[in-house]
Amino acid sequence: MLAFTILTIVIACLGLFGLISFTVEKRIKEIGIRKVPGAGIGSMVTLLTTSLLKVVLISLLVAVPLSWLVMNKWLEDFAYRIQLQWWMFALAGIISILIALTTLSFQAIKAALANPGKA
Secondary structure, three states: OOOHHHHHHHHHHHHHHHHHHHHHEEEEEEEHHHHHHHHHHHHHHHHHHHHHHHHHHHHHHHHHHHHHHHHHHOOOOOOOOOOOOOOHHHHHHHHHHHHHHHHHHHHHHHHHHHHHHHH
């Protein structure tokens, strides 16, 4: 179970990495134009992070209630079961946001440090 969980997380990170790479490649001219007048690395990272972090937050808003309903229904069949607590979903959300930010920061910093002349 642990191996498949890790495999699922790795596949999700690869999908997120692909989405981020596509977004950065699509906005490379915009990044180059912003860097010429002197935009800093922080503003470039913020520019790229906010748009994709919204996608992660929207997916969490959809996934948390849906997973609570499915898990509650599934746990009803067990004789010994746990009660779902709010912190379980909050912890999962925080971990997913941290994974997304780590993946996103790598690509955003790479794009911010690139030569604007190549754009």
